[in-house]
Amino acid sequence: MSIEVKNLIKNFGDKRVIDNVSFKVENGETLAIVGFSGSGKSTILKLICGLLTPDSGEIITSKGDIAMVFQYSALFDSLNVADNIAFALHERKDLRNKYSEKQIANIVAEKLELVGLKGIENKFPSELSGGMQKRVSFARAIVTEPNSILYDEPTAGLDPISSTLIEDYIVRLKDETNAASVVVTHQMSTIKRTANRVIMLYDGKVVYEGTPQEMLEQTNDYTKQFVTASLDGPMHMISEN
Numbered sequence: 001m002s003i004e005v006k007n008l009i010k011n012f013g014d015k016r017v018i019d020n021v022s023f024k025v026e027n028g029e030t031l032a033i034v035g036f037s038g039s040g041k042s043t044i045l046k047l048i049c050g051l052l053t054p055d056s057g058e059i060i061t062s063k064g065d066i067a068m069v070f071q072y073s074a075l076f077d078s079l080n081v082a083d084n085i086a087f088a089l090h091e092r093k094d095l096r097n098k099y100s101e102k103q104i105a106n107i108v109a110e111k112l113e114l115v116g117l118k119g120i121e122n123k124f125p126s127e128l129s130g131g132m133q134k135r136v137s138f139a140r141a142i143v144t145e146p147n148s149i150l151y152d153e154p155t156a157g158l159d160p161i162s163s164t165l166i167e168d169y170i171v172r173l174k175d176e177t178n179a180a181s182v183v184v185t186h187q188m189s190t191i192k193r194t195a196n197r198v199i200m201l202y203d204g205k206v207v208y209e210g211t212p213q214e215m216l217e218q219t220n221d222y223t224k225q226f227v228t229a230s231l232d233g234p235m236h237m238i239s240e241n
Helices: 040-047 083-086 087-091 101-114 130-139 160-177 188-194 211-215 221-228
Strands: 001-011 015-025 028-033 056-061 066-071 150-151 179-183 197-202 206-209
Touching: 001 040, 015 028, 015 040, 015 083, 015 179, 015 206, 028 040, 028 160, 028 188, 040 130, 040 150, 040 179, 056 087, 066 130, 066 197, 083 087, 083 130, 101 130, 101 160, 130 160, 150 160, 150 211, 160 179, 160 188, 179 188, 188 211, 197 221, 206 211, 206 221, 211 221
Parallel strands: 028 179, 028 197, 066 150, 150 179
Antiparallel strands: 001 015, 001 056, 197 206
């Protein structure tokens, strides 16, 4: 498998935000992590990619890169599309001298074509729509041929049509790369269109694990409350972490 999380615990001060969480994600599989705001979803991603260090537990990943697609694209405004995508190839010590400039240009063009944006290398982020910026961030994420891809709220701030397009590209990238993918989301459409399995977090704990279809069947009080967006149920809004 590409990602395995075992008995993960993370505290911020005296607050436990991740409480004994375990799951696996196989190559070519997409796991959606869902839950109310403040449930610990984004913290899980930061722990997997090394932006945070767990207090205890274990994260096992296959050899190779882990790519992170941030919630709001996080492109460099001062760089054009080509330089944004090629940033890791130019700046990482292990990749800096691996490719010629011509090879890098070909890699950038290949990744742009994969996300449906052929020929926009010289444009700047300010010239692109939100959905296009998101797809450029996908191309940047896969430029190092990662074996794991993490998505933090990939459809946040997008209209329904753009969201559907982004969801389709999440599926396409999984199929093209055979990567283990983890998608943090609030959106039911993203869960249904992209995920093979779902875990639901509440107060840092896993309260549900199953398929999207099983979640839609509302087999417990947690899934019922989430799917129906009800204020009544075992989950109560808690502060964002």
